[in-house]
Amino acid sequence: MMAEMAAGYVGEKHVEDFLERIGTIYPQPRLVEGPRRKFWYKEDLDKAMNMALPGSPRLAGKFQVKMAERRAARRARVKA
Numbered sequence: 001m002m003a004e005m006a007a008g009y010v011g012e013k014h015v016e017d018f019l020e021r022i023g024t025i026y027p028q029p030r031l032v033e034g035p036r037r038k039f040w041y042k043e044d045l046d047k048a049m050n051m052a053l054p055g056s057p058r059l060a061g062k063f064q065v066k067m068a069e070r071r072a073a074r075r076a077r078v079k080a
Contacts, residue, residue: 003040
């Protein structure tokens with residue numbers, strides 16, 4: 001995917017912000033066809049965000065734990 005789509009995929013509001021973080025947070029493009037045509041693969045971006053690795057901490061991990069706690073509490077109230 002090109003820089004505009006890759007920026008949106010990883011949640012950056014601006015393409016410039018995405019491009020500034022290349023090499024630190026986000027990987028280098030896998031395919032470069034010139035100075036303006038660079039392509040990132042979804043798998044590379046997923047790895048950078050720790051989404052592709054099974055068992056790794058995910059950005060939504062805390063949210064999932066919190067939702068599981070709320071469901072358990074709701075079930076306990078219904079049974080009581």
